[in-house]
Amino acid sequence: MELIANLATGFAVALTVKNIAYCFVGVLLGTLIGVLPGIGPVATIAMLLPITFNLPPESALIMLAGIYYGAQYGGSTSAILVNLPGESSSAVTTIDGYQMARQGRAGPALAIAAIGSFFAGCVATVLVAFFAPQLADLASEFAQADYFSLMVLGLVAAVVLARGSVLKAMAMVLLGLLLGMVGTDVMDSTPRFTFGIPELTDGIGPAIVAMGVFGVAEVIANLEQRGERRVFAAQITRLLPSKDDLRRSWKAILRGTGLGSMLGILPGGGALLASFAAYTLEKRIAKEPQRFGQGAIEGVAAPESANNAGAQTSFVPLLTLGIPTNPVMALMFGAMMIHGIAPGPNVINERPELFWGMISSMWIGNLLLVVLNLPLIGLWIKLLTVPYRLLYPAIILFCCIGVFSVNNSAYEVGMLAVFGLLGYLFLKLGCEPAPFLLGFILGPMMDENLRRALLLSHGDFSVFVTRPISATLLALAAVLLLLTIAPAVRRTREEAFAQ
Amino acid sequence: MILRVALLLAAKALQATVCLAFVVFGALSAAAQSYPSKPIKIVVPFPPAGTTDLLARTLAQKLNEAFGKPVVVENRPGAGGNIGADVVAHAPADGYTLLLATVSTHGINPTLYPNMPYDAIKDFAPVALVGRVSNVLMVNPKLAANSMKELIALAKAQPGKFMFASSGNGTSLHLSGELFATMAQLDITHVPYKGSAPALADVMNGQVPFMFDNLPSALPHIKAGKLRPLAVTMSKRIVQLPNVPTVAEAGLPGFEAVSWFGLMAPARTPGEVVRRLNSTVNKILSNAEMRQRLIDLGTEPATMTPGQFSEHVKSEIEKWGKVVKTSGATVDQ
Numbered sequence: 001m002e003l004i005a006n007l008a009t010g011f012a013v014a015l016t017v018k019n020i021a022y023c024f025v026g027v028l029l030g031t032l033i034g035v036l037p038g039i040g041p042v043a044t045i046a047m048l049l050p051i052t053f054n055l056p057p058e059s060a061l062i063m064l065a066g067i068y069y070g071a072q073y074g075g076s077t078s079a080i081l082v083n084l085p086g087e088s089s090s091a092v093t094t095i096d097g098y099q100m101a102r103q104g105r106a107g108p109a110l111a112i113a114a115i116g117s118f119f120a121g122c123v124a125t126v127l128v129a130f131f132a133p134q135l136a137d138l139a140s141e142f143a144q145a146d147y148f149s150l151m152v153l154g155l156v157a158a159v160v161l162a163r164g165s166v167l168k169a170m171a172m173v174l175l176g177l178l179l180g181m182v183g184t185d186v187m188d189s190t191p192r193f194t195f196g197i198p199e200l201t202d203g204i205g206p207a208i209v210a211m212g213v214f215g216v217a218e219v220i221a222n223l224e225q226r227g228e229r230r231v232f233a234a235q236i237t238r239l240l241p242s243k244d245d246l247r248r249s250w251k252a253i254l255r256g257t258g259l260g261s262m263l264g265i266l267p268g269g270g271a272l273l274a275s276f277a278a279y280t281l282e283k284r285i286a287k288e289p290q291r292f293g294q295g296a297i298e299g300v301a302a303p304e305s306a307n308n309a310g311a312q313t314s315f316v317p318l319l320t321l322g323i324p325t326n327p328v329m330a331l332m333f334g335a336m337m338i339h340g341i342a343p344g345p346n347v348i349n350e351r352p353e354l355f356w357g358m359i360s361s362m363w364i365g366n367l368l369l370v371v372l373n374l375p376l377i378g379l380w381i382k383l384l385t386v387p388y389r390l391l392y393p394a395i396i397l398f399c400c401i402g403v404f405s406v407n408n409s410a411y412e413v414g415m416l417a418v419f420g421l422l423g424y425l426f427l428k429l430g431c432e433p434a435p436f437l438l439g440f441i442l443g444p445m446m447d448e449n450l451r452r453a454l455l456l457s458h459g460d461f462s463v464f465v466t467r468p469i470s471a472t473l474l475a476l477a478a479v480l481l482l483l484t485i486a487p488a489v490r491r492t493r494e495e496a497f498a499q
Numbered sequence: 500m501i502l503r504v505a506l507l508l509a510a511k512a513l514q515a516t517v518c519l520a521f522v523v524f525g526a527l528s529a530a531a532q533s534y535p536s537k538p539i540k541i542v543v544p545f546p547p548a549g550t551t552d553l554l555a556r557t558l559a560q561k562l563n564e565a566f567g568k569p570v571v572v573e574n575r576p577g578a579g580g581n582i583g584a585d586v587v588a589h590a591p592a593d594g595y596t597l598l599l600a601t602v603s604t605h606g607i608n609p610t611l612y613p614n615m616p617y618d619a620i621k622d623f624a625p626v627a628l629v630g631r632v633s634n635v636l637m638v639n640p641k642l643a644a645n646s647m648k649e650l651i652a653l654a655k656a657q658p659g660k661f662m663f664a665s666s667g668n669g670t671s672l673h674l675s676g677e678l679f680a681t682m683a684q685l686d687i688t689h690v691p692y693k694g695s696a697p698a699l700a701d702v703m704n705g706q707v708p709f710m711f712d713n714l715p716s717a718l719p720h721i722k723a724g725k726l727r728p729l730a731v732t733m734s735k736r737i738v739q740l741p742n743v744p745t746v747a748e749a750g751l752p753g754f755e756a757v758s759w760f761g762l763m764a765p766a767r768t769p770g771e772v773v774r775r776l777n778s779t780v781n782k783i784l785s786n787a788e789m790r791q792r793l794i795d796l797g798t799e800p801a802t803m804t805p806g807q808f809s810e811h812v813k814s815e816i817e818k819w820g821k822v823v824k825t826s827g828a829t830v831d832q
Contacts (some may be wrong), residue, residue, distance in 0.1 A: 046547040046574075053560065140704050186693055189668040189829065198585070198616060201578040321703075322719050324696055333696075334548020338556075340795040342719035407546075408575050409582075448693065455690055456706055458660065 007129060010356030014364055019062055019357070022055070026063035027365045030070020031372060034077070035380055036398050037084040037215045040207060041071045043405040045331045049338070057339035058354050062361040064335055065315065068328050069121065069362065072271055072308045073369045076113035077380045080106055080300070084218050084395065088210035089271035089307040092279045092434060096292060096299030107377070108241040109300050112249050114373045115241075116305035120257040121366035124312035127261050129359050132320050132348070140321060142266065144453035145463045149473035150266070151446035154273065156477045157280040159435060166485075169435045172426070176439025179204065186448045187455070199411040206272075206441050208412055211399045212419020213426060213433040219392050220424045245297050252282050252298035253305045260306030264313030266325065274310030275303035276438055284483070312362055318343055319355060534594055534772050538569040541597045541762070544583025544604055546576040550632060550715050553796055554760050555599040558629060561783040579669060580604040581616055588617035592765040594772035597626065600763040602671050606815035610823040611669045619816060625808040626762040626773050627780040630798035634675050634732040634756055635717045636746060638709040639702055640724065647729045647749035650709060651683045658686040664702055664710040666695035669828050674819060675711040675732055675756040677826035682751045702726060713758055714739060715797030732756040738794065759801070759815075761808055777805050 013019060033044050045064050052060035075087030080097035093113070100109040142150075155177075159169045182193045183203030194200040241249070259281060260274035282302040283292045292299050315332075317325050322343040324330040336343045341351060348355045386394075403416045426433050457463040465471050541559055545551045552574060559570040575583035584604040590596035598604070600623070609619045617623075636647065644650040654661040665673035668691045680687050690707055692698035695716050701707045703725045711732065718739060720726045730746040731737050734755045746754040762780060764773060781802045783789055793800045803811060823829075 049547055049556075053556070140700065143704070143706055144701075186667065186691055196614070198578045198582050202576070321700070322696075330546075330694075330696075331548045334553060337548070337553055337715065337796065340792075342715075342722075407577065408573050409577070452690060452692075455688070456662070 003129060006352065006356050007360060009352055010360030013058055013353050013357030014062065014360040019059055019361065020364065022059040022063040023066050023361050023365050024368055026066020027070035027369050028372065030067040031074035031369065033067070034071035034074020034086045037078055037086050037211065037395050040087060040402060041068045042207065042327050042331065043402050045328060047405060049331065049335060052335055053338060057341060058357045060335060060339065061332070061354065061358050064332060065358060065362065066365045069308060069311045069365060070369060072311045073114065073117050073373055076300070076304050077110060080109045080113065085210070085214050088207065089275045091210060091214055091437060092275050092303045093300055094214070095279070095434070096296050099293065099295035100297065100300065103295050105295065108245050108297065110377045111374065112241050112245060112297055112301050113304040114370055116249070116253040116256065116301045117308040118366055118370045119253050120260060120305035120309040121312060122363060123257045124261050124309040125359060125363045125366070128313060128316055132316050142469065143467065144449045144456060145467050146469040146473065147449040148446060148453055149464060149470040149477070151442045151449065153473050153477040153480070154442045155439065155446070156480050157277060168431050172431050172436040173439035176436040177443035180440045180443030181447065183444070187451045199409060203444065204415060205406060205412065207406060208403055208416050209419050209440055210437055211403060212416050213423030213436065215399050216396065216416060216420025217423025217427055219395055220420060221427050222388070223392065241297070248297050249301040252302040255281060256302035256305030257309045260309030261313045264310035265316050271307035271311040272441070274306040278302040278306030284480070319347055534775055535566050535568045537595060538571060539566070539595050539597065541570060541572050541599055542583045542587050543572055543574045543599050544576060544580035545574070547574050550713060550796065550798070551599055551601055551760060554630060554798060557792055557796070558780070558783065561789060562779065565779050565783060579608055581608055581612065585616040587763065587765055588622035590765050592767040594764055594768050594776065596765065598763045600761050602758045602815060605763070605812050607669060607671060607674060607819045607823060609816050610820035611828060613829060620813065622766050623763045624766050624768045624773055625805055625812055626764050627777045627805070628759060628761040628801050628803040628808050628811065629780065629784065630760050630793050631733070631801045632758040632798050633714050633737050634672060634711045634758065635714055635721070635728050635740070636679070636709065636711055636730045636732065637702065637717060637721065637726040637728050639705050640727045641705060642708050644729070647746065650729060651685065651750070654685045654687055659688065661685070662688045662690050662707050664690045664692060664698040664707040666698055666712070667691050667693060671756065671758050672711045672713065673828070674822045674826065677828070678754065678756055678822050679746070679751070681825050682754055713797070718797060737799065739797065773805050
C-alpha cells in the first residue's frame with residue numbers, strides 16, 4: 001500500500017504539464033541522438049548540464065534521464081537499417097537486425113525492438129519502484145573478487161558470442177584486452193603503451209573504439225560498394241511483426257529484461273554489458289543457434305529489451321547508494337549536486353517527490369517513446385534514405401563531433417580515424433569487432449579488480465573460490481566454455497572416427 | 500660614410516622600437532580598460548560534473564552577470580589535470596583563457612610527474628582563490644575505532660596489514676593518507692581505486708577499514724550513517740560537520756591537507772587584467788547567495804589577492820612535494 005502512496009506522489013509530480021513536457025523533450029532528444037551514430041548520451045548530457053542550472057531539480061533530472069533511456073530506443077534504428085550502432089549498446093543488434101533488414105524485414109525488426117524496449121522499460125520501472133533498496137543491497141554484496149569473476153564470465157561470453165571461427169574470436173578478445181591496457185595502471189601508476197603521449201595516459205575511451213570499429217569502418221566498407229544501396233527502406237513492406245515473430249520473441253524479451261535489470265545494477269554495468277550478455281544467452285539456449293547471425297528476431301528482441309532495462313535499473317545504485325556505476329550516472333550525480341541534492345541513501349526519504357517523480361516519469365517516458373517511435377519509424381527511415389554522398393559525410397561529422405565533445409580533444413578525433421581504419425581491416429580479415437570491443441571494455445576492469453582483490457587478500461588466490469558469488473560466476477564461466485568447446489571436440493572426434 | 504649609415508639605421512631602428520613600444524603599451528592598456536571585450540573561456544582540467552567543474556560553472560555564471568560577456572566552461576580532462584593546465588599555460592596571455600587550477604595541477608603534480616608539460620610557477624599568473632574543500636577521515640561504522648587515536652592504535656597493532664582506500668594514486672586523498680601515515684608513524688598499505696565512488700563503496704561494505712575523501716562526495720554517506728567521520732583535514736572545524744574534530748585536534752598537531760580551487764591566467768597576462776578579475780571574483784565571493792551555493796557544494800569560499808595566491812601556490816608545491824617524496828609515489832609518462 002505504501003508503494004501505491006509513493007507512486008501516487010510520483011505521478012503527481014511527473015504528470016504536471018511542465019514535467020511531461022520536459023520528459024518529452026528528453027526522450028525526443030534521446031531518440032534523435034540514439035538514431036544518429038556518434039553522438040551519445042554522455043556527450044549530450046554533458047552539453048545540457050549547464051542549461052539545467054535554471055530548471056527545478058525534478059524537471060532537470062526527468063529530462064536528463066529521458067535522454068539516457070530514450071537513446072536506447074533510438075540506437076536500434078540505425079543498427080537495423082544501416083548496420084551502424086547509433087549507441088554502443090546497440091552494437092550487438094547490428095548482427096541480426098541488419099540481416100533482417102536485408103531480408104526485407106526491417107519493419108518487424110524495428111517494431112520488435114520498440115515493443116521489447118517498452119516492455120523492458122515498464123518492468124524495470126516497477127522493479128526499481130518495488131525493490132530499489134533490496135537491489136542496492138544485492139549490488140553492495142559484490143566484492144573485488146566477485147567483479148573479477150563476473151568479468152571472466154563476460155570474456156568467455158565474448159568468445160561464445162562470435163560467429164564463425166573460435167580462434168579468430170579469441171584473437172580479437174586478446175587484441176581488445178591488449179588495447180584496453182593502454183593508459184596508466186591504477187594500482188601503481190605505471191604507464192602502459194603511452195609512448196609519452198599525455199592524451200594516452202588515461203587510456204582510450206570506449207566510445208572512440210566503438211564508433212571507430214563499428215561506425216567509421218562500416219562507412220568505409222560501404223563506400224567500396226559503389227552504386228549499391230544498402231539502406232533497406234524501400235523494401236519495408238510490413239511494419240508489424242507476424243504471429244511467428246511474436247511467438248519467437250516473447251521469451252527472449254522476458255529473458256533480456258531480466259538479465260538487463262540485473263546487470264544494470266552492477267557497477268560497470270548498464271546498457272552496454274546488458275545487451276551483449278542478453279544476446280549471448282539467447283544464442284546459447286536457442287534450439288537452432290545457426291539462425292543467429294542470419295536474421296534471428298530473438299537476436300534483436302533480447303538485447304534491445306536488455307539495454308533499456310539496464311539503462312533504467314542503473315539508476316538504482318545512484319539513487320539508493322549514491323554510487324554512480326557508469327559515466328552517464330556520474331553525470332547524473334553531478335546534475336543532482338548542481339541542485340544541492342546529495343545523491344545517496346537519503347534521497348528517497350528527504351526528497352520523496354524527486355525520487356518517486358523520476359521513477360514515475362520513466363514509465364511516462366517509455367509510453368511516450370512507443371507513441372513516438374512506432375509512427376516515426378517511417379520518418380527515421382526517411383532520414384536514413386538521404387543519398388549516401390550526404391549521409392556518409394554527415395555520419396562521419398557526427399562521429400567527430402561526438403568524440404570531440406566528450407573531452408574537447410582533437411587528438412581523440414584522430415584516434416577515431418585510426419580505429420576506423422583498424423575496423424576496416426577487421427572487416428577485410430573477416431574478424432568480428434564485437435568480441436574485440438568486449439575485451440577492450442572488460443580487460444581494464446578485470447585487471448584492476450584482480451589486482452585489488454589480491455592486494456586485499458594479501459596475495460591469497462583462494463579468495464576467488466571461497467567467496468560464494470565469485471565461485472558461482474567462475475563455475476558458470478567454466479560450463480559456458482565447455483559448452484562452446486564441446487561441439488568442436490565432438491566434431492573432431494567424429495571426423496577422426498570417420499577416417 | 501658607412502658609419503653614418505649605420506648610425507642612421509640604428510637611430511631609425513630605435514625610433515621604430517620606441518614607436519612600437521608605445522603602440523603595444525597603448526594597446527595593452529586600452530585592452531585592460533576595455534576588458535573583457537569578448538567571451539572568456541575557463542578551462543576545467545577535469546571531467547564534467549565533478550567538484551571542480553561544478554565550481555567553475557557556478558563561478559562562470561556569476562562572472563557572466565558581472566561582465567555582461569559570455570563566460571564558457573571547457574572541460575579538458577586527462578593526465579591528472581595536466582592536459583587542461585597545459586592548454587592554458589600555452590594560451591595567449593590576454594585574460595580570455597583562464598584555468599580553474601586545483602591542488603593537483605598546482606600543488607601535487609609538479610613533484611608527482613617527473614616530466615611536467617608546464618611549469619606550475621613560471622607559466623602562470625595566479626588570479627584569485629575561489630574555495631577550499633576539506634577532506635574527511637572516515638571509517639567503516641563496524642570498525643572498533645570511535646576516534647582517530649583508536650584508529651591509529653588499531654593500525655599499529657597490525658603493521659603492514661592495515662589498509663586505506665583512496666580515489667587514485669597521487670590524488671590529494673591518497674597523499675592525505677600518506678601524510679597521516681608519516682605523521683602517526685604507521686606502516687599501512689594504500690589501495691587505489693578509479694575515483695572516489697568505488698573506494699567509498701568498499702569502505703562502506705567493510706573491504707577496506709578507512710579512507711580520506713573530499714567532503715562533497717563523503718557527506719551524504721556520513722549523514723546516512725554508512726561511514727563514521729573521525730576527523731576533518733582543515734586546520735579548523737567545518738560548518739557541515741561541527742562535531743567532528745580536526746586531525747590536528749584529534750592528536751596530530753600541525754596536520755593540514757586541503758583541496759583548493761583558484762583561477763589562473765597564463766604568465767605575462769597584463770597586471771591590470773589580473774587585478775580586474777581578482778576584484779570581480781572576490782566581489783562575487785562576498786555575495787551571500789553565492790557563499791551559500793558554495794557551502795552547499797561542500798566548499799568553503801575563500802579569497803586572496805593575486806600576490807597572496809602566488810605565495811600560497813609556492814608553499815603548497817613545497818609542502819606536497821615533501822609528502823610525494825616521502826610516499827615514493829610517482830607517475831611516469
